[in-house]
Amino acid sequence: MTATDGPLIVQSDKTLLLEIDHDRAQDCRKAIAPFAELERSPEHVHTYRLTPLGLWNARAAGHDAEQVVDTLLSYSRYPVPHALLVDIAETMARYGRLRLEKHPVHGLVLVSTDRPVLEEVLRAKRIQGMLGARIGGADGDTVLVHASERGNLKQALLKLGWPAEDFAGYVDGEAHPIELDQSAWHLRDYQRDAADSFWHGGSGVVVLPCGAGKTLVGAAAMAHAAATTLILVTNTVSARQWKDELIRRTSLTAEEIGEYSGSVKEVRPVTIATYQVMTTRRKGVYSHLELLDARDWGLIVYDEVHLLPAPIFRMTADLQARRRIGLTATLVREDGREGDVFSLIGPKRYDAPWKDIEAQGWIAPADCVEVRVTLPEGERLVYATAEPEERYRLASCTGQKLDVLRRLVDQHADQPTLVIGQYIDQLDEIAEALDAPVIKGDTPVKERQRLFEAFRSGEIGLLVVSKVANFSVDLPSAEVAIQVSGSFGSRQEEAQRLGRLLRPKSEGRTAHFYTIVSRDTVDAEFAQNRQRFLAEQGYAYRIVDADDVASA
Structure with missing residues (x-):
């Protein structure tokens, strides 16, 4: 099969045009989905774009530049612009030159595999106050990080164009038995794949259409964690729907699930809180943030993660030691803060196009x-x-x-x-x-x-x-x-x-x-x-x- 048989046109402006009537179009779409962002999908030609965030998402999910380049070369109808291939390799190589790790003596540290990059970020104004002393003197490649700044540092490094790979791990949190009760139902394959992809990555975002059962993916993630869980939702009606679904689909009982909303303040092994109550301020203080310290949470679930209010981003920065899963139908944010979702919740771990789920009969x-x-x-x-x-x-x-x-x-x-x-x-x-x-x-x-x-x-x-x-x-x-x-x-x-x-x-x-x-x-x-x-x-x-x- 020669390149001229391909369904893809790769252009130097970083757009990819996919001819969907081509017999290899479905294979191509699946191959480019991990690293290319879909922009438009009218009847015959779909437009994707290569962005730094999309390429870093791919790196975080375990794909390297060689795989991305091979995919483009194998499916492209015309020769791929050489400058674009160089740009892909260099953009993806920026991810992971800085790593967050747990040091056996010093705790949280930032480690660099590239001294000039470390020197650059150490001098950036937005990094000031987040880092401590350099280990090993002025020539050391390791810098202490204030534990409370783990999330803020990841945000700042992403904005500087040097996204850090986070190897600092997660606390297990307080154990709490949670099992799926599949006696009358079964996880669909894509729901299981989504939960597994999240768990292997430790934190991140699952993108599924409305009606495709994102709550069940959340329940499966909770069963993986088997730990106390804080679930953040958009409103009280949603909180009660989550509670009903968890009682119906898992081993949890009503007594194990608490509601933390405007009218009820229950903290239980599984606590469902509304974004509204978490962002309520009294005299300039977010008075309900003590909920974060009320239990040793093992998992945080963000429902409708594309709607996270700005104060919740600040809260999320404090939860970097906890496993986190975001659930959404679309990562489109009208405020343009997709980068904050990437750095604070985690990279996209699973994405199923709406029409694929429709074709399977699930929506x-x-x-x-x-x-x-x-x-x-x-x-x-x-x-x-x-x-x-x-x-x-x-x-x-x-x-x-x-x-x-x-x-x-x-x-x-x-x-x-x-x-x-x-x-x-x-x-x-x-x-x-x-x-x-x-x-x-x-x-x-x-x-x-x-x-x-x-x-x-x-x-x-x-x-x-x-x-x-x-x-x-x-x-x-x-x-x-x-x-x-x-x-x-x-x-x-x-x-x-x-x-x-x-x-x-x-x-x-x-x-x-x-x-x-x-x-x-x-x-x-x-x-x-x-x-x-x-x-x-x-x-x-x-x-x-x-x-x-x-x-x-």
């Missing part, structure tokens, strides 16, 4: 449709003369959307449907017009749980929800979602909202995801950005006019 296929409405003349004038910060609300909340929404709800009257939006007054108006219950930020947790359960059981067929339902809410019965407004151009939110629908449907039915958008406004511009992540995952949006949405 439902989805039909994504953008419905465009036109603002009436009067609203267009108000929009045109409004302040820029007001325009998105005006475009999102136009009454034109309500008529289309009614028709879509009628069209899917026999299917469990979610109406999702950003603006509370808009959602209240919709709920009243459709005579449907609404869940929003001020809905008490018990009422949220009651309504979610009624929706799951089929007692309620239509539910209006704000962004509180974006994350970690398990609604396997949902078949239709209609989005009327969102968090501006957030790609991660788009992924989470589609994820509400992706649990497999009876008889292999397709899920339907609608976005109602006002044309010729920032609403349409934001919608394009929001859809980018789903396009990268292989989902194509159809665009239809509001007039083409028929009544039932």
Whole structure:
């Protein structure tokens, strides 16, 4: 097989173009996945990019430059630019020239295999205060590290372009028996592979689509650790879902699992805490961080790791001696802090493309449709003369959307449907017009749980929800979602909202995801950005006019 038979075009700007109709495309995609970041995946040609972070992720997972170069050469249709190959080798060689190790006498130390690199970082301002004395005098290649700075140092070194390999190990934590109870179910192969990949690496991130069972991967990691576990989640509803799943799927009992939220403060061998309570400040102090010292935790689980608030990153820096697993559907962060996830939680250990899991039948296929409405003349004038910060609300909340929404709800009257939006007054108006219950930020947790359960059981067929339902809410019965407004151009939110629908449907039915958008406004511009992540995952949006949405 010659290079000209390959499905891949490797370009000097570090992009890789994969022709997916080629008979070797699937093998190629699997081969480049450990080191190349997927940027776009429309119908026929997928675009990947080589980045320093992606190449360092590959090094952390045990791949070397020779393997990366061999992969590109074997699959490339045309000669690979020589400068690119040199750049790959040199970028990957930057990883691991600095190593964090445990010294038998001095404790945590930074060791260098390259003296000039050590001298460079020792003089960097952002490193000041993190390091102690040099062992062996001025010419020594080993420097003491203040134990509390392990995470901060890794962050700083990554930003300097010299990511450290962490060999300092982990404390086992307090042992606590946890076993999977697979009498009525079994881990899927990809779930087992994800948990095993994490465990062999010691810490890191698992990327799986919404609905693919990330909670079960977390449970399998806990069974590997068999130790006290702190689980950090997005909200109280999610905390209770985690608890129910762990009781159902493992040997843990309700008495062994504590909730640490706004209303309950239980610390037990397995404690589930919300990000919100952990980031609550009183008089400038994060008063609940003592939870970190309440037990000798053996494992920390970060649910929806792409949403980690900045204070949790600081907290994570203090937990570097603990094994850590991050679970997410997308490593896209709107704040651009993917590097912090890499340095503080760990590298990506497992990543399964959404369409692969769909092809195996574990998540439902989805039909994504953008419905465009036109603002009436009067609203267009108000929009045109409004302040820029007001325009998105005006475009999102136009009454034109309500008529289309009614028709879509009628069209899917026999299917469990979610109406999702950003603006509370808009959602209240919709709920009243459709005579449907609404869940929003001020809905008490018990009422949220009651309504979610009624929706799951089929007692309620239509539910209006704000962004509180974006994350970690398990609604396997949902078949239709209609989005009327969102968090501006957030790609991660788009992924989470589609994820509400992706649990497999009876008889292999397709899920339907609608976005109602006002044309010729920032609403349409934001919608394009929001859809980018789903396009990268292989989902194509159809665009239809509001007039083409028929009544039932």
